[in-house]
Amino acid sequence: MNVQQLRCICEVARQDLNVSKAAETLNTSQPGVSTQIRQLEEELGFAIFVRQRSRLVAISSDGALVIERAQRALMEIDDIRQLGRAHRTDENGTLAIAASHTQARFRLPTVLSKFTREYPKVQITIRPESGKAILDALITGRADIGVLSTFDSLPVGLVALPFHTYRRVLLVPIGHELLDMERPSLEDIARYPIVVFEPSNSRTTLLRELDRLHLRSPTLLQGTNADVVKAYVEHGLGVTVLPDIAFDPQRDFGLRAINVDHLFPESTTYLVLNNKHYLRPYTYAFITMLAPQLRREIVQKACTSSNP
Incomplete structure (x- = not known):
C-alpha cells in the first residue's frame, strides 16, 4: 500500500468514478490510475469499486470505508508536510481559499491586498464555489479556508465560525x-x-x-x-x-x-475550517485580517472543542 494508491481511489471517488478526470487531476495516465487501484484491491483482498465490463459503476460498501480512511490518512500526511515546511519558514507556502462568488468578488479583495503585502511569498488560490463545493473542498483538503453564508448542514470534521452579519x-x-x-x-x-x-x-x-x-x-x-x-x-x-x-x-x-x-x-457569513488540518501561522494571520475578532486562540479553541 502506498500514498499514490490512496490518492487514486480518493480522486476517482471525488470525480464520480470518472477515471479519466481523476488521472488528469493527478497528472498521470488513466491506465496508471487503474493499475494503482487494482494493486490496492489485490492487497486488501476485496474490490473497492463495483465494475461492469471493466467500467466503474459504484463504490462497494467496504470500499466506502477504505476511501473514508484514505481521505483522513492523506490529510494527516499533508499536515506532516505542512509542519515540516512551517519549521523551515513561516512565510513560504500556499493558501487555498474556497468562497462563494459574492464573498470572493466583494469581500476578499481588500483582505487579500493587505495579506499579500505582508506575506508576498505565499501562493494564494481562490476557488469561487457553491456552498456544497466549498465544504467538499475543505473535507478533501483542496481548501484551507472556506467563506460562505449558507449551508444545509455541516459535515463532521468541519467547524463554522460566524464573523459577519449582512443585510x-x-x-x-x-x-x-x-x-x-x-x-x-x-x-x-x-x-x-x-x-x-x-x-x-x-x-x-x-x-x-x-x-x-x-x-x-x-x-x-x-x-x-x-x-x-x-x-x-x-x-x-x-x-x-x-x-x-x-x-x-x-x-x-x-x-x-x-x-x-x-x-x-439579517444573514450570517461564516469562516469554515477543517478541524483536522494544521493551520500555518500565516493562515491565522489571514483569518484575523478577514475577521479581527477571530483571534488565533479563539480559532484553536473552536477547532479543538469540535474535534471528537
Whole structure:
C-alpha cells in the first residue's frame, strides 16, 4: 500500500468514478490510475469499486470505508508536510481559499491586498464555489479556508465560525417605479421580472418567500454571478435582491438600492475550517485580517472543542 494508491481511489471517488478526470487531476495516465487501484484491491483482498465490463459503476460498501480512511490518512500526511515546511519558514507556502462568488468578488479583495503585502511569498488560490463545493473542498483538503453564508448542514470534521452579519437590498434601475414606494412588499416586487443567480442565498430566500405567498414573477432570469445579475438589472431586464456588500453606489451608478429589512432578516457569513488540518501561522494571520475578532486562540479553541 502506498500514498499514490490512496490518492487514486480518493480522486476517482471525488470525480464520480470518472477515471479519466481523476488521472488528469493527478497528472498521470488513466491506465496508471487503474493499475494503482487494482494493486490496492489485490492487497486488501476485496474490490473497492463495483465494475461492469471493466467500467466503474459504484463504490462497494467496504470500499466506502477504505476511501473514508484514505481521505483522513492523506490529510494527516499533508499536515506532516505542512509542519515540516512551517519549521523551515513561516512565510513560504500556499493558501487555498474556497468562497462563494459574492464573498470572493466583494469581500476578499481588500483582505487579500493587505495579506499579500505582508506575506508576498505565499501562493494564494481562490476557488469561487457553491456552498456544497466549498465544504467538499475543505473535507478533501483542496481548501484551507472556506467563506460562505449558507449551508444545509455541516459535515463532521468541519467547524463554522460566524464573523459577519449582512443585510439584503433590492436593486432596481434608475427611475424604476419601486423607488416611489417607501416599503415595497413582496407582492410589489413580484409584479416585475426577477433576476437571480445560482447558487445564492439571496436567491433561495427571495424565491422561497415568493413561493410561501404563492407569488410568481412574470419572468425569472438567471445570471452566473452578482456582476452579471446587476448588469441585467441596470439594463432594465428586471429587479433583484442581493447582499448589501454586492452594491457600491460609487461603482454601480446605474442602480439604486431599496431597503428591504422589513422583508428579509439579517444573514450570517461564516469562516469554515477543517478541524483536522494544521493551520500555518500565516493562515491565522489571514483569518484575523478577514475577521479581527477571530483571534488565533479563539480559532484553536473552536477547532479543538469540535474535534471528537
